[in-house]
Amino acid sequence: MANVASEGAAVVTPTVPLRDWLMLSGAVTVSAAALWGISGQPLLAAGFAGGVTVIGAALRVLLRPRQDAVTEDFAVPDWTVTNAAIARDDVGIAITDRAGRLVCANGLMGAWFGITAAPPRLPVERGSVELLEAATRAAWRDGSAKADGVAYSQGTWTAEIQRVGRGEDYLVWRFVPVVTQDLVADMAGHIAGKVGRALAREGLQAAVVSPEGVILAANAAFAQRATGSVSAQMAGADFVSFLASDESDRIYYAREGGKGTPVKLVHVPVADPDGVANTDPSRTTSLFLLIDNGGFGQGIGDVTAGLPQIEALLARLPLGLAMTDRDGRFLFANAAFLRAAGHDDTIPPPYPSDLVIREDKGALVDAVRRYAQGQATAGDVAVRLRAAPDEPVSLSLAGVRGLGEGAVLLSLKDSSEETRLKREIAQATKMQAVGQLAGGVAHDFNNVLTAIIGYCDLMLMRHTPGDSDYDDIQQIKANSNRAASLTRQLLAFSRQQTLRPQVLQLPDVVAEVSALLKRLIGEKITLEVVHDRDLGFVRADPTQLEQVLLNLAVNARDAINDKLAATGAKGGGVVKLMTRRVTAADVRAMKSEILPLGDYTALVVEDNGHGIKPSQIGKIFEPFFTTKEKGKGTGLGLSTVYGIVKQSGGFIFAESEVGKFTRFSIYLPVHVPDASEAPARQLASPEPKREWSGGGRILLVEDEDTVRAVAERALVRQGYEVTTAADGEEGLEAIGRGQFDLVVSDVVMPTMDGPAMAREIRALRPDMPFLFMSGYAEEQLRREIDIPNMHFLAKPFSVQQICDEVEKVLRVR
Template sequence: RWPVPSESAETLLVERQGGDALFLNPLRFRPEAALSLRVPLSRTSLPAVKAVLGQSGPFEGLDYRGVPVLADLRPVPGSPWFLVTKVDRAEILEGLRRETAAVLFAVLLLVLLAGTGVGFFYKGLGKRAYQRLFQAERERREALEELGATLRGIGDAVLATDGEGRVRLMNPVAEALTGWSEAQAQGRPLREVFRIVNETTRAEAEDPVARVLREGKVVGLANHTLLLARDGREIPIADSGAPIFDEAGRVIGVVLVFRDQTKERLAQRALEESEERNRVIADLISDYAYIFRVTPSGELDGEWISQSFTRVFGLTLEEVRAKGGWQALVHPEDRAAALRHAQKVAGGQADTCEMRWLTAGGEVRWLRNYAMPILDRPEGRVIRVYGASQDITASKRAEQEKEKLEEHLRQAQKLESIGRLAGGVAHDFNNMLNIIMIYAELALRKVSQGDLMRQDLEEVQKAARRSADLTRQLLAFARKQQILPRVIDLNAILSDMATMLRRLMGEEIDFTFVPGEGLWPLKMDPVQIDQILANLAVNARDAMDGPGSVVLETANVTLDEAYHDAHTYAPAGDYVLMAFSDTGRGMDEATRSQIFEPFFTTKGQVGTGLGLSTVYGIVKQNGGIIHVYSEPGKGATFKIYLPRYAGEDRPAPAAHESLGPRGSETVLVAEDEEAILRLAERILASHGYTVLAASTPQEALRRAEEYEGPIHLLLTDVVMPAMNGKALFERLHGARPELRVLYMSGYTANVIAHRGIVDDGAAFLQKPFTISGLLSAVRRTLA
């Protein structure tokens, strides 16, 4: 009502916001427009625009409907708002026309009462004018009340000052934060009510109202500001201040808006602590954690990696990017699988993949990668990938080493089985060969030089010798060859063999021997060194089609625990290395894996397949290690590591005796093979010896007990039923201290506690033997 009924009158509350005038209260003709209707300041025909531009007083223009109006414009003291009271121009003029007509009619009809009528009319006009002014004031107060309600409903604190920085207005939130009521604060300087300090330095912060009054623009508080409330509370706040202008554009006050940041700070601190906790956990665990951002093209771009990754791989995230991203670190052979893994995860599916990565130093590390996509919930698009990579390098190496060990075990078991078979065959075959060789020799002694039978017997003898060589190689492979170890100087033995090796390989092959200085002594049978070198030399000769070279080297080598960890079949310790290298055809991996198997040969019908098997057996029998390094077209190197002898004995030169084949001593022969026993008895008796023959140890003991004369020599097989040769000698030696012993054997199944090794220095005769070999061995033992 205005103060009489009006169809168009209304009061507007407006505020300037940037380049617009904002209507703050519901409008009579557009109730929903409060706080949403804006008109640009360029529309100067609108009373609301003129009001926020600073004009006050009466104004005629167009309202927000485009209708001509008469308005009164006023600023609201102590605030950035303006009050516009307006009514449609048509309604005002219509009232004036009706009133003018009534006056003219009254003048004509009531001329006599003109004075009285005019006075009454003037009074009525004054009354209506006062009513209109009263209504305008009433609506202004209602607008202010509505403004107050709006301020009270705002969630942030609002505080307004005058141009001198004194508090004029506060909403309830400001009262709660400062601890001052509006009534208590009004008229007080802002610094007294709104005390702020720097959270870090505790220094008094700059007065925002003073700054707004000075600069005449909106300002904000610095970060880390604390409000010191009247009751002693310290409240972190965020603040901004805006100037209030009068009609002339002068700053006549300031409005401060601030809010409590306590909850935000707590939430931020909790977030930071959570991130730090997760970061520390990620850095402490051995796995490598990471976060990738998924680009719009579906590629993975690194955002974060854990310190554990940097420690092991030696690369920061920036350095990884500089190398071209994570793909550059993946082993070339695994990049295709890694790319499929990445595409799968970027497509929204969790996945696991094992792959090899390269460190900054080029070391290969095995990783088992677990990756999970993170989706943008509204769109369902993969925006990030979270993952962890477990370093499985150690387990992969252990797995590979296990496979190597299993392969070595299978190879050893296979060779052991074949060796047992070969040893068993050689044992029986040797005894038969011994009989053939001796009878052939006896027959040759009865045949004249021109007899046609002599050539046949010589061929039988040659075949028997070749067969004997074959059985010796079988026994060497089976590690059951009888050996006579002694302390030796490997360089001296190899020097003596150099001429023989050159003759064996031929003139086209250049042979070089490079002895190591200060070589450690070995303890093994020198004959076995001959066997090793002879087989390697023949193997090298056959591998070279024409001219070539062979280099034989020796050196002292210490295999440490690290070498043992990588090659568990090689015990750590001191070794004498013998390396035999040739420039032959070389071997591929398939051939190299089979060369030590008996009867395996690449020479067709020419080879027996026992040469390298013999070398392998001898090396293993002496506790050594053998390695082969070879590639097709690049020759081969055999490296043999033999254990260093750490005793006090020193190598002694071999004795060479020249003794006659005949004698007159008494010899006790113990041999469980009847044919060999009779042959030995026949040979010795025919050369002047008195022979006591026994086919069992028990019979030998009985014959010795019954024989009253001296017994000078015991010729005994090493292995016999019920008692071995060494035990027999010990039984006899107790009663006959002058008795000497000569052991003979073609095969020792497993000499108990000695693995087929007789006492150091004991005389030994290898089966099969010749007549001269038997007689010479007997004379050397008796000498």
């Protein structure tokens, strides 16, 4: 009797019938009795019976089958059955064992890769073999793996690998081909297929034309009009050869001549809407729809137009297209049209006028009604979209006939990126124009201030502190210096101020200005300073960086005070100054499109004031823009900060949340100083001096009379022999008449400017030193002039400053 185990195997237990046991016992008993009768010894008979019993029991135990013997009922594997199970016509499947041998594969696998090699050693590109080998190791380790981009001449596949088997000794490989969509081929197939026939039934002729003008596919309506035969083979023919035009530029079919019905061509580029835009339209395949201007419904059959097919055709085009019925309701709109209109939903609104602002609704409704009911014409109407009310766009409309409910075709170009670029260019142009204006005003104003400060210095030489006029002259000079500070702000905004860059550490700059900042922000506001370790050196003008910190601190103080006044709080304002170490990896993680990859030292100024509104944060660096009340802000503070940072080669970003915080982050590139540079505000080594006992002959060239008079008097008082000239030509004449030790000249002058005069003088006197006076930036002048042994004196200057600078130049001459 057999019992079936739960594991699918049978356990067998043999049994012995009772009759056999009785016969065996009887035989043993008779044998023992016979032995007793013959020998007469009962003990011998008992021993015989006992021995036979013991031997029988032992044999019973030895010969009895084990109770847990299991016989498996699994059949020997038949791989032909496996082959039948994995037969597929779309996926290549193969099975390999632990040794990498091919156990079986379906027919598609053999057709692709042959049967002489097993995965991963397939006849594919070398890089793909390495990809498959890595995936094999991952599958044995993890149980499954995937390899994308397995390629060679016949195509590209994605390989999926899975470890299987009772002992997990096999790998199942599935190769799925990667199919790339060919938009041109799909379009040609549609026009040659059902979509083309749907267009033909309504008299719409359609053809797909290559960039070379060769027809790739055409529908029956085009073939009939072009050749007179519906079944004519159009592929490969020249598209233009079937068309002609008259003196009025009306287009006809060449076969029909001028007596035929004129047609209108609708050109639609066939390009991938998700790919890179083709900047050369001449290299783009095109879909041409030819519409009869003299009437519609002249095609094959009178069946109503199949709008679903038309919608399916137009939905895949990158051009924004939509269609309305005669009542002006949307029938459909493709994704490009809705995206260009700024409509977030995938379903268009009921009417096109729902996409524009209220003021333009009436004009658009009238235009749609006019094109729906009149002749089949086309035109444009300028509207302002609700999504971008400040930017007018051109909406193209074309009346169509013979498309059933379809009456007006609308076209809208997605110009959001173009609009953004135009706005940025306009902003950059405006900033440049204002900067040039500010620089010019500052330059002219510096000439005036130079004269005022110079005359004040000359007057102070004749007055002692006890004189009645002394204090008044000092007030004039002090206010002139304040005006000079304003001109420096204008030059900083226009990025034309003179910088004195040094190699320094930002914590040193913060430390020197911290005491001033604490007095500036007041006792109600706490100043917190935090520095990172291992900060890199930066190269900047420390004075200008201090100006940046002062401007940002003033803005932070005002924002906090406004918030405290609005909430009635007594304190709690905090201004944080932080320096941070920013590595190239940090910049890469930021994914900023503005900040170039590299190492930076960042200076962060943060406050917990009222914040900046999102609509204003993009304008805060514009000149004369301020969020303060009228009369409390000039709008130049942040513009000056922006100009200083940009001229220093840095970047500045603003972040804010209304009611919580405002943060300005300044990124300055890390500078690696060489042996010749002195870091952190160390004074430069003194310049070598030559033997000079004072005096000398100086040629002073300046077109501003007052500035020239002040400079001349200042230098004459110092014992110099000064010859003056009003422009460059007079300076050249003076050089020809005498010998001079130094030329002091303005840069911008009429007739001949300072640099042009300097080049002419250098041709005559190669070793002549020059000291240029200008209100423009020294770095800009050095780039434009590029003359050796050239020195610079920034306007406005005092009497003492011009004398010191002349003496310095003559000593190192």
